[in-house]
Amino acid sequence: MGLARGLSTISSKKRKVKITKAKMQELELQWRQHNRDMKRKGMHDLRYDTLQQYIDYAYGRTKIQSSFKPLEVTNDWRQTLENHRERYPSAPLTKPVKSVDHSWKAEQSKNFTVAPAYNKGAYQVIPRSDVKHIGK
Numbered sequence: 001m002g003l004a005r006g007l008s009t010i011s012s013k014k015r016k017v018k019i020t021k022a023k024m025q026e027l028e029l030q031w032r033q034h035n036r037d038m039k040r041k042g043m044h045d046l047r048y049d050t051l052q053q054y055i056d057y058a059y060g061r062t063k064i065q066s067s068f069k070p071l072e073v074t075n076d077w078r079q080t081l082e083n084h085r086e087r088y089p090s091a092p093l094t095k096p097v098k099s100v101d102h103s104w105k106a107e108q109s110k111n112f113t114v115a116p117a118y119n120k121g122a123y124q125v126i127p128r129s130d131v132k133h134i135g136k
């Protein structure tokens with residue numbers, strides 16, 4: 001048993017790919033579709049200006065250059081704690097505000113009652129003088 005013809009453990013040569021006319025037409029359609037998809041997704045920097053650039057991309061001859069930069073890790077958390085109060089000061093301490101007097105609401109509510117209307121689901125505010133007519 002051995003390796004198939006053309007395969008070897010010491011051969012690392014890349015074979016040159018021959019592009020036929022049919023393959024060229026297929027690549028051109030894929031190039032147009034790729035550019036359309038990248039435009040639709042808002043990834044304008046991944047579109048290719050020429051067919052040759054797309055062919056190089058499709059066959060792995062070029063690499064995508066990204067502008068990604070990893071986040072730099074800093075271990076100066078003690079400094080951030082010290083600066084925290086300066087950056088985000090607390091609300092100033094003030095005297096408490098006196099609450100508003102709501103006692104008049106309790107007196108006024110003694111003149112009304114809440115009850116459901118006859119054969120209805122909604123509740124109504126009814127004056128005490130009309131309580132005898134509820135549900136009629």
